[in-house]
Amino acid sequence: MFDALADRLESAWKKLRGQDKITQSNIQEALREVRRALLEADVNLQVVKDFIAEVESHAQGAEVIAGVRPDQQFIKIVYEELVQVMGETNVPLAQAEQPPTIVLMAGLQGTGKTTATAKLALHLRKLDRSCMMVATDVYRPAAIDQLVTLGKQIEVPVFEMGSDANPVEIARQGVERAKAEGVDTVIIDTAGRLQIDQDMMAELAQIKEAVQPHEVLLVVDAMTGQEAANLTRTFHDEIGITGAILTKLDGDSRGGAALSVRQISGQPIKFVGVGEKVEALQPFYPDRMASRILGMGDVLTLVEKAQEEIDLADAAKMQEKIMAAKFDFTDFLKQMRLLKNMGSLGGIMKLIPGMNKLSEDQLKQGETQLKRAEAMINSMTAQERRDPDLLASSPSRRKRIANGSGYKEADVNKLVGDFQKMRSLMQQMTQGGFPGMPGMFGDGMGNPLAAAGNRPSAPGWRGYSGGGTAKKKKKEKKKKGFGTL
Incomplete structure (x- = not known):
């Protein structure tokens, strides 16, 4: 994920190494590399143009602080713009004042929608929210069986009425059952198509009208690049969605979808799928994703x-x-x-x-x-x-x-x-107090396994190396103009 984009961006930083300061002339070559990197990652062309214009504007007006190299300053500017493009902050899932919270899942066939439904149910269950999944895909062979099997795997009940029932009625009765049983969240898995058509949109609109969902999440395949953003915009114009779930970010995705969806569709990415297992769903944090793209890791995750x-x-x-x-x-x-x-x-x-x-x-x-x-x-x-x-x-x-x-x-x-x-x-x-290898050994070593109970709450926190060392380093970075990067 994002490996090619990260490599390309690194070549952009090299253009500024050895320079005394950022100038109109020496930034142009770096900007050309950034532009190529984004286009090769299949980011929407208009998003690329706006992104480059913003970076150029901020870079030219940036004061290069003593002790900070121009390439470091440029990375900071690109990081901040990446966060801006992807939505600045995480947008959490809605929670109704009066349960149940109703989540309607939509998307084309083959995007991993049914699996994403189960992943979301497991994610919410870990947050101590009781869930029920509703199977309304009566068209795809074995779609209902797939959801039932996943439900047993994650111990979440599935409401279904067979493949002969009307999808709108299944959704309506599923919500009524959830209310009767005091379930906190209902997740409705709907039918997909190989392409957008009027029948699909009409059925989605009817289900939405019948159950009045608090969230309408579109599941899109990150492998489709910028087309994922166009798809999100189309669904939003036709149905009115509240966010997207990007799947298959663990594959050969070039990153274009993650960088395009918010800007093109106006709707936030709320979750990302990072594997085939039902546990492989993560809330989407723009700052963390930008950090990964720039090769700086993601310690919070x-x-x-x-x-x-x-x-x-x-x-x-x-x-x-x-x-x-x-x-x-x-x-x-x-x-x-x-x-x-x-x-x-x-x-x-x-x-x-x-x-x-x-x-x-x-x-x-x-x-x-x-x-x-x-x-x-x-x-x-x-x-x-x-x-x-x-x-x-x-x-x-x-x-x-x-x-x-x-x-x-x-x-x-x-x-x-x-x-x-x-x-x-x-x-x-x-x-x-030496810094150590995260992820394997004991506390006091910068180990997230043992330090998990002491997680900093600041959204921009980038690293941890034990006790006061992290705070000291963070203060030093602020003095140098890096903020929380």
């Missing part, structure tokens, strides 16, 4: 992912063990499995500032190393996991583990040696 998985009591115990140098292979295995639950290694790494440059080969190698380590740890006895020193002093134990895991004795030797070094380093980090 990483922290939120961690918050869903960790137990703060466990995190406190883990910190104690690290400080006492008693972190063992059982703890290491638990952390690895926690990492897996948060998503792919590649997806997590891209949320960490500075890690976006890791190649696919490096990420695959990292995944392989984690699997190898897990296999070898699984071949250890419970006593060996609790006491790694046993392995350091016993070649016969290491040989047995190698035979049991299917790896060489040298691999086990390396795992044990690296683990001992890592344990010592982790102790130094927690006691001395």
Whole structure:
């Protein structure tokens, strides 16, 4: 996601490196690179023109503060304009004063609408909002069965009346059932088409008239680029939507949809789908997305992912063990499995500032190393996991583990040696306040897993490295003119 756009934009910053200040002449080449980057990302042409004009205007009038390079100042301006284009702030889902809140899902066939319905229901359930899904797609074969299956998977009830009933009546009765059962939110999955047609729009209008939804969300495929923005505008003109859900942002999307939808349609992106699993739905934050596009990571999203998985009591115990140098292979295995639950290694790494440059080969190698380590740890006895020193002093134990895991004795030797070094380093980090590797080890290391309970609330917060260090760095950045970037 956005890799090509990020690479192109980086070449734009290079045009300003080595310059003393931003001028009319030296900014033009950088602007040309930004323009090419946006066009190649399939951003709407008018959006590109307006974007470049705004960046140029702000850049020419910008004071380059002492100690800040022109390329850094230019990145800041581009970041702020990206946030502006995508909508400035997150627009939360509406919540009715008198339940149930009714959400109508719309979209073309093949955009992942039914799956998005289940993802949204699971997202709301995690927020302690009871949900019911209503299956009104009586045209697509097995659409109702698909929603019922997803409902069982996420433990959310599905209201359906079969494929012979009228979709408008199904929606109306589904809402009545939800009211009777005291359900907080009703999500209505509607039929899609291969293309926009009058029958589709008429049926949507009838369902909307019958249930009076608080939200009408259009599900659009990010792979369609700027066409997603045009589609959103058309649906809004015809039906009146309140927002969009962009799906398939984890694929080969070039980013054009995310950068075009708000400007072209006037409607906000409320959620983005970042994977096939039902857990893979995230609220859309323009500032976080801009940060990802510019290769600066997204620590807040990483922290939120961690918050869903960790137990703060466990995190406190883990910190104690690290400080006492008693972190063992059982703890290491638990952390690895926690990492897996948060998503792919590649997806997590891209949320960490500075890690976006890791190649696919490096990420695959990292995944392989984690699997190898897990296999070898699984071949250890419970006593060996609790006491790694046993392995350091016993070649016969290491040989047995190698035979049991299917790896060489040298691999086990390396795992044990690296683990001992890592344990010592982790102790130094927690006691001395060194910044560490986010996402794997204990608190006090800039680790979002253990620091999740201490998440800063400021929307522009960009990073965390333990205690007062983050505040100090943030103040320094403000002095340099970077604000919260």
